[in-house]
Every structure is written in structure tokens, then in C-alpha cells.
Amino acid sequence: MTYIAPIEDMRFVLDEIAGLSGIAELPGYEDATPDLVDAVLGEAGRLAMEVLAPLNHPGDREGSTLVNGIVRTPKGFRDAYQQYVDSGWNSLPFDPEYGGQGLPWAVSTAVTEMWNAANMSFALCPLLNQGAVDLLQTHATEAQKQTYLTKLISGEWTGTMNLTEPQAGSDVGALKTKAVRNGDHYLITGQKIFITWGEHDCTENIIHLVLARLPDAPAGTKGISLFIVPKFLVNADGTLGQRNDLRCVSLEHKLGIHASPTCVMAYGDSGGAVGYLVGEENNGMACMFTMMNNARLSVGVQGVAIAERAYQQAATFARERVQSRAIGTKDAKSSAIIHHPDVRRMLLTMRAGTEAMRCIAYLNAAEIDRSHHHPDQAVRTKSNARAGILTPITKAWSTELSCMITSLGVQIHGGMGFIEETGAAQHYRDARILPIYEGTTGIQALDLLSRKLLRDGGETARGLIEEMLETLAAVGASNNGAVAALAAPATEEVKLLAKTTETLLALGAEDMEAAAAAATPYLNLFGTVAGGWLLCKSALTASGKLANDQGNAAFLDAKIKTTRFYLHNILPQASAYAKAVANADSVMTLDETQF
Known part of the structure; x- marks a missing residue:
């Protein structure tokens, strides 16, 4: 099964969550017109689908090899990489002075998702290169930039x-x-x-x-x-x-x-x-952190990408696989498994989780754009702090969720999911590295706790939470009853996040070991709630467009229904994470000899 870039949802998230129109007005981003962005997404989707995706499963089977000190990538990879370079894809978000196209990171993030969904092994090469360019642009001497940047930005090196x-x-x-x-x-x-x-x-x-x-x-x-x-x-x-x-x-x-x-x-x-x-x-570590933070956002996007790929494959299989008669039907014939409630539950879990991750990742990239290009220093500072909080959440929450989503993809395939030829197992195997490299989930959680939450006394987190509550107040005031009903459960969990944030701030000031034990459930709490917030914002926008007869009605209706599923089936996990934070003292109770 191939891959089709979800351009409609990508564009929706870029416009309605990331605020692309406002980013395009920032100095240096004037070329990011709607027509250009549409062309970029369309052409990237074509390369991903037609060139990279067909190499994914064969490349997994063949693997890269080392013979006499020379590494050979799988068949087709060299030609695909040359097409990638010749089309200028590597230069998308970089400085035009060194051959870059100067487009927003938010747009580049959507394109990065496509490469990784189509072929994550291939996309790891430009992912690391992108981080290297970011590092050298920030820290290298002018002579070093002249020597290395142009070739790295083009992708020739x-x-x-x-x-x-x-x-x-x-x-x-x-x-x-x-x-x-x-x-x-x-x-x-x-x-x-x-x-x-x-x-x-x-x-x-x-x-x-x-x-x-x-x-x-x-x-x-x-x-x-x-x-x-x-x-x-x-x-x-x-x-x-x-x-x-x-x-x-x-x-x-x-x-x-x-x-x-x-x-x-x-x-x-x-x-x-x-x-x-x-x-x-x-x-050196201060310099390397530029590359690491770039890579952490990109790895989070890999989580979105592999989840999307697994969801697409699972949904296609569920439409085609006939097994057992659907509950409630009088037809004696067996049904496609997409008609079975538990399969629907798994597919919606995959879909809702992926859409929530995409919202957080694209918003993260947009805050980076604003932190670099907004003319107001106060806005740059605020956006930089927000990107700082969102990056460990994007990296850790999204990648952990991607492991669960790709596992569900195997489950939907049943026994065939455990057989390599279907490709479902590859997505599961590929996803498992994501919570590990570029800083494990525990490291991201400690970063969120110590370098972000405690360092500014919770100011940035409180600002985000306040914005969440403002959004949900607007949701509750919606004329669409189905949308208005989303506000109450989401608001309850946002208030729980606010309370837990204050609890963790106090704990961190008194007992850092206990706070560290609570860090990972806190990160998961924040990610789960933030995903619900942004999906509610999506549903509110979708409702407005439906009321004004704008856009694809089926897509917009699905956005509202997917949000409802998330709030009823995924968001309740936030309460459990909050309880884990409140009772984190149990983590260190066993003596090491008792393990």
C-alpha cells in the first residue's frame, strides 16, 4: 500500500492552528503566498508518493550494507536522493544568502512529515542535514559558512x-x-x-x-x-x-x-x-543544542508521519478485509471489518491521535518562525519560550503515541499484521526508535520540568493554559450544539493541568528527585490536554466554515466528529496522568535490591 499525503488536513492545520497567513506577513517570509504553499505541498506529496514510498518496504528488506569500507544504500535510494536534491527540496527553510528558499519552518515541517511518512529511513538523511545547517547558520564563522553551507543547503553534501x-x-x-x-x-x-x-x-x-x-x-x-x-x-x-x-x-x-x-x-x-x-x-554543547532542538522537533514530526502512514494502511485494509457479519445487520454475508465497532475504535484512536500530534508539531514550528522573524521583540521572546515548552512535548508525547498507533495498525491487520509482507510490522518497528534518539522521553520530560517549567516559574505554561481556556470559552459559545458540548470535558482537563502545574512547581522547589519522578506523567498530561485543546480549536473553525458553506463539508464534519472521539476516549487519560504526578513519591520506594 502506498502513501498519499494528507494535504487537506496539513493545509487546515497550517492555516487554522499554526497561523500561516500571519507568518507569511513577517519580514523575510513574504514569498510564502497561498499559491506557492499549495504548489510546494502538492509537489512534495507527489515526490513522496511516487518516488519515496515505493522504496520504503523494499529498502527495509534489503537494508544498507558495508563492504570494504564502502556503505551502499538500498536499490533506488541514490536516484531518489538525486531527484530530491535536483528539485531543491533540501533548501526549503534556509537563508537565501546561502542558496536557501527562505520559506517558513511551519511549511518545511509539513513537507518533512511527507518525507518521513513515505520513507523514514530515507528521510533521516535530510533530517540530520537540516539540523547541521541550522547549527552552522547559528554558530559558524563566516568563512565556515562560505565553505560548507551552500553545499549542505542544496543537499549536494x-x-x-x-x-x-x-x-x-x-x-x-x-x-x-x-x-x-x-x-x-x-x-x-x-x-x-x-x-x-x-x-x-x-x-x-x-x-x-x-x-x-x-x-x-x-x-x-x-x-x-x-x-x-x-x-x-x-x-x-x-x-x-x-x-x-x-x-x-x-x-x-x-x-x-x-x-x-x-x-x-x-x-x-x-x-x-x-x-x-x-x-x-x-x-560545544551549547552549539550542539541548536542542532539537537532542531532534530527533536523533526523527530516529533516523524512520530506524526509514521502514525499517519500506519493509519492510512490500516484504514485501507479495514475497508477491504472481509471477516464476520457486522453486529446489527440482517445481511447474512460477512462484512468488511471497518463495520465492526472495535475496529472503528482503533481506527479513530489512530486518526484522532495523529491529528492532535500534527496540530502540536505545526504550532511548535510556527512559534519558531515567530521567534525568529517577528518584528516585536516581546513577541519573539514569548514565541521562543512557547517553542521551548512545545518542543519536548512534540518530541516525546508524539513519539510515544506513534508507537501505540503503529501497534494498533498491526492489530487491525490481525495475524497478517505480524507477517512482514503486509508492511504493517515495519511501521511498528520503525516507530520504536523515535522515543529513544535525540533524547529519550525521560530526558525530554526533565527538560520540560527543569529548563522550561521551573526556570521561568511556570509563566509560559500558565500563558498557554490561559489561551486554552479562552479557546474553550469560545467553543462553549458556539451556535453548533455538537461543538459547544466539547467545551465542558476539555475545560475540566485544562483546569486539572493548571492545578497539576502548580503542584509540580511547588514540588520542584522542595524535592527535585520527587519532581523528576513526576516529570514524564506531567509531560504526557500536557501533551494529551494540548492535543485536545487544538482539536477543539479545529472543531470550532470547522463548524464556522460549515455554517458559511466554505470548504469540503465531509472533511469539516469529520474534523468535529474526530475531536468528539478524542475528548471522550483519549483526553480522559489526562486525569490518570495527573494522579500519577500527585503520587510520584511511590516511584522511589523500592530498594534497588528489590528489583
């Missing part, structure tokens, strides 16, 4: 993120890779693991962004520096020079994303790989 080592996963400060000053550059020695697309055959050069430690550096993350380490050194005239002292030692054998080469990289086996410092010495 790709970028990677090199943090993890065998002994240093989430604890990045434990890394042992060394950097030694050597004139105008540094010599890098060490090994990195889990390097996504660290070696491949799709481009002539790969630009590795590597964290390493200087001999005189302080311990922990305060002593980490960041280096540009190209596969091939770049001559002064921009041509490629000699091969750098780095190589792919092996490829990881993984649960999913088989077509994506996950590499063990060795640096400096023959004396030291040439690296160029980004930013200041011992300030």
Missing part, C-alpha cells in the same frame, strides 16, 4: 551529528573523543556510535559535526568542544581535497529503519582526523 560513544550515551559529558590543537585546525581521535547516515553513497562529501574534548578541558559537559570534520577536506577554491582520517567501522543491525545506515565511526586511526572548531573551545 550531507551533515551528521556525532555525540554518542559506547560509554557516553545520554551522559554526553562522559565522552572520550580527543581533540588536539594543530595550527589552524585540530586533530580528532576517538570512536562514535549510532551515527545516522554517517557513511553512504548518495553524496560526494559528508560533513560530520563531532563533539570532542581538549587535553586541558574541564570535566563533564563544560569541557566539550564542537568540530567540523569533513569526510573529504575542502580546498580553498571549494573543490574536494584529500580523504580525511575517518572511516565507518561497522553498521548496526537494528530493530527497524534498516535502510538507514547507522554507523560506528572511527576518527584518527592514522594520526588524527582534521577538525575545525565551531564556536569557542569548551562551548
Whole structure:
């Protein structure tokens, strides 16, 4: 089964949730006209459906291979990547000064969803490259930008993120890779693991962004520096020079994303790989956080994408699979399983969860756009703080939910879902990495708690909650009775979020260990409630359009019904998360010997 980009819903969320029309009025985004955005989404959807999606399942079966130090991607990947580059897709959100198209991140986020829904293994390459560009645009010297940005933005070269080592996963400060000053550059020695697309055959050069430690550096993350380490050194005239002292030692054998080469990289086996410092010495983590935050939003979008792909496949299967007579029918013939209530429940869970995730992710990207381009400093500051809160929620809540949604996709297929040839199992396997890489769910929860909630005393969270209540007041005043009825259950859970936020703020000030134990259920509470809020906002808008005979009536009606299902079947989980926060002291009660 192929993939069809849900452009109608994407456009609805961009317009009604992200506020794309307002973003297009910001300085630098004037080219993001409705016609251009429609053309971008349409053409991206075509490439995703016709070129990338057909390679997804075959690529999973074939996988990437390493032979004599050379990584070969699956059949068709090189040609697909060349089409992607030739069409200019890699340059979408970047600075026109270096060859970018300068379109909003909100639009690029929708396109990123398409690539990942069509073929997540393929899309991981531009995802990491996008983060590398963002990092270099923010922290590199002008000379470094001139050397690397144009080729990275075009996609002619790709970028990677090199943090993890065998002994240093989430604890990045434990890394042992060394950097030694050597004139105008540094010599890098060490090994990195889990390097996504660290070696491949799709481009002539790969630009590795590597964290390493200087001999005189302080311990922990305060002593980490960041280096540009190209596969091939770049001559002064921009041509490629000699091969750098780095190589792919092996490829990881993984649960999913088989077509994506996950590499063990060795640096400096023959004396030291040439690296160029980004930013200041011992300030590498601050620079790398730019790339990590970019990637965290993108990984959250991967959660949306793989959930959408699994939903589409499950819905198609449910329409075609005939099994048992539907309850309540007098027809003796067996029915398509889409007529069975429990299958409907599972499909609606998939649909409603995916639409809620999409709303949060696109709003997140829109806040980033406003934080960068709005002429009012106060608005930029507010949007930056909101993006800060939304990013860990987008990353963690969406990816955890994607695992559940893809699991439901397998369940709807029944026994055939457990058979690889249907492709349902691949979505489930691919999704499982998402809550892990770019910071696990627990790390995102701690980020939300300590760096966002506690740091500003809850100010940003309270502002979001106040906006939620304002939206729901408008929902309750709707002339559409079905929409107005949505306000009461949603308001109840928003008020519970407000109360729990104050509880966690107080707990964090008194007992950080207890607050940390409550962090993940709090993040899930926030994500669940925020998803309900934005779906209610969608339903209110859909109701207004229906009343004025605007748009696709079937689509708008489905938006209201999907929201109702979410509020009655998914939003009630918020109360359970709130109880978990309130009773988080039970987490640390067992002695370690009792496990």
C-alpha cells in the first residue's frame, strides 16, 4: 500500500492552528503566498508518493550494507536522493544568502512529515542535514559558512551529528573523543556510535559535526568542544581535497529503519582526523543544542508521519478485509471489518491521535518562525519560550503515541499484521526508535520540568493554559450544539493541568528527585490536554466554515466528529496522568535490591 499525503488536513492545520497567513506577513517570509504553499505541498506529496514510498518496504528488506569500507544504500535510494536534491527540496527553510528558499519552518515541517511518512529511513538523511545547517547558520564563522553551507543547503553534501560513544550515551559529558590543537585546525581521535547516515553513497562529501574534548578541558559537559570534520577536506577554491582520517567501522543491525545506515565511526586511526572548531573551545554543547532542538522537533514530526502512514494502511485494509457479519445487520454475508465497532475504535484512536500530534508539531514550528522573524521583540521572546515548552512535548508525547498507533495498525491487520509482507510490522518497528534518539522521553520530560517549567516559574505554561481556556470559552459559545458540548470535558482537563502545574512547581522547589519522578506523567498530561485543546480549536473553525458553506463539508464534519472521539476516549487519560504526578513519591520506594 502506498502513501498519499494528507494535504487537506496539513493545509487546515497550517492555516487554522499554526497561523500561516500571519507568518507569511513577517519580514523575510513574504514569498510564502497561498499559491506557492499549495504548489510546494502538492509537489512534495507527489515526490513522496511516487518516488519515496515505493522504496520504503523494499529498502527495509534489503537494508544498507558495508563492504570494504564502502556503505551502499538500498536499490533506488541514490536516484531518489538525486531527484530530491535536483528539485531543491533540501533548501526549503534556509537563508537565501546561502542558496536557501527562505520559506517558513511551519511549511518545511509539513513537507518533512511527507518525507518521513513515505520513507523514514530515507528521510533521516535530510533530517540530520537540516539540523547541521541550522547549527552552522547559528554558530559558524563566516568563512565556515562560505565553505560548507551552500553545499549542505542544496543537499549536494550531507551533515551528521556525532555525540554518542559506547560509554557516553545520554551522559554526553562522559565522552572520550580527543581533540588536539594543530595550527589552524585540530586533530580528532576517538570512536562514535549510532551515527545516522554517517557513511553512504548518495553524496560526494559528508560533513560530520563531532563533539570532542581538549587535553586541558574541564570535566563533564563544560569541557566539550564542537568540530567540523569533513569526510573529504575542502580546498580553498571549494573543490574536494584529500580523504580525511575517518572511516565507518561497522553498521548496526537494528530493530527497524534498516535502510538507514547507522554507523560506528572511527576518527584518527592514522594520526588524527582534521577538525575545525565551531564556536569557542569548551562551548560545544551549547552549539550542539541548536542542532539537537532542531532534530527533536523533526523527530516529533516523524512520530506524526509514521502514525499517519500506519493509519492510512490500516484504514485501507479495514475497508477491504472481509471477516464476520457486522453486529446489527440482517445481511447474512460477512462484512468488511471497518463495520465492526472495535475496529472503528482503533481506527479513530489512530486518526484522532495523529491529528492532535500534527496540530502540536505545526504550532511548535510556527512559534519558531515567530521567534525568529517577528518584528516585536516581546513577541519573539514569548514565541521562543512557547517553542521551548512545545518542543519536548512534540518530541516525546508524539513519539510515544506513534508507537501505540503503529501497534494498533498491526492489530487491525490481525495475524497478517505480524507477517512482514503486509508492511504493517515495519511501521511498528520503525516507530520504536523515535522515543529513544535525540533524547529519550525521560530526558525530554526533565527538560520540560527543569529548563522550561521551573526556570521561568511556570509563566509560559500558565500563558498557554490561559489561551486554552479562552479557546474553550469560545467553543462553549458556539451556535453548533455538537461543538459547544466539547467545551465542558476539555475545560475540566485544562483546569486539572493548571492545578497539576502548580503542584509540580511547588514540588520542584522542595524535592527535585520527587519532581523528576513526576516529570514524564506531567509531560504526557500536557501533551494529551494540548492535543485536545487544538482539536477543539479545529472543531470550532470547522463548524464556522460549515455554517458559511466554505470548504469540503465531509472533511469539516469529520474534523468535529474526530475531536468528539478524542475528548471522550483519549483526553480522559489526562486525569490518570495527573494522579500519577500527585503520587510520584511511590516511584522511589523500592530498594534497588528489590528489583
